[in-house]
Amino acid sequence: MTEMATVTNLAGESVGQEFLVFTLGDEEYGIDILKVQEIRGYDQVTRIANTPSFIKGVTNLRGVIVPIVDLRLKFSQPDVDYNDNTVVIVLNLMQRVVGIVVDGVSDVLSLQQTQIRPAPEFAVTMSTEYLTGLGALNERMLILVDIEKLLNSEEMALVDTLRAS
Template sequence: MAETNNVTNLDGEASGQEFLVFTLGDEEYGIDILKVQEIRGYDQVTRIANTPPFIKGVTNLRGVIVPIVDLRIKFAKSDVVYNENTVVIVLTLGQRVVGIVVDGVSDVLSLTSDQIRPAPEFAVTLSTEYLTGLGAVGERMLILVNIEKLLNSEEMALLDNAAARVA
């Protein structure tokens, strides 16, 4: 019998925090599923002049101007390639709607508190202030990201300005 959803409940636990798992290069990251509005294929965006390289531009999503941030560029990944697996995760962060470009989305995992370990004092890819911890799922290790902190207030102001220039 086919499974009807992609939520993996581990160790028979009935509750846990759910994370959308996405990939950037060889690493897997998790963000709070409650922040996710939708997942869509990557389309061309309207580029905005004088914005940092990680702000790809904006797109019109059903009448809402949504700034698009490429996390691969923000995390200084080399060889950023757009292909059929590249997706945009549309997030609702408070009153803002923001899209993040990632290499792909794999699944949704429910992690219990004992599967979430504190963030290490060092992180190679990004500053530990953006991490909520590490999720241990069998042999997999997820880097759990506080997406609101990652897209910090300075960058949110840039995003707002970029969106306002288009609107």
């Protein structure tokens, strides 16, 4: 289990960790808001030959070449559709900027440690090593993703290869 950052507001009480909530199909996912640089509409990208289909290509973001990963394809979602809600979440991960394509972004939620359950031993869409847990908020269930671990995993090392070329 990774260390969870705790955000403290001006009054001094703990407000929990903040997650950006995005959707992939019917599922809601949460990623650490501190890793999010910006959210933008999906633009065409420059395709790079010999890369897996989930790496859509690269885009030029104010002079920085950013690889764009379609998480919907990565998680084997059927019928991936690009529409007005499709967005790219631009992430700042250590020394790397990466964009992920998702179906939409809904909100930012603050979760207390008590609202975060351990990840189940099995996960349908991704390996459990990339899950930090499940966020329970009333009737909502958020799949909390360690986006840095996911995008730095071996299969994503291709993202580095793209940037080197």
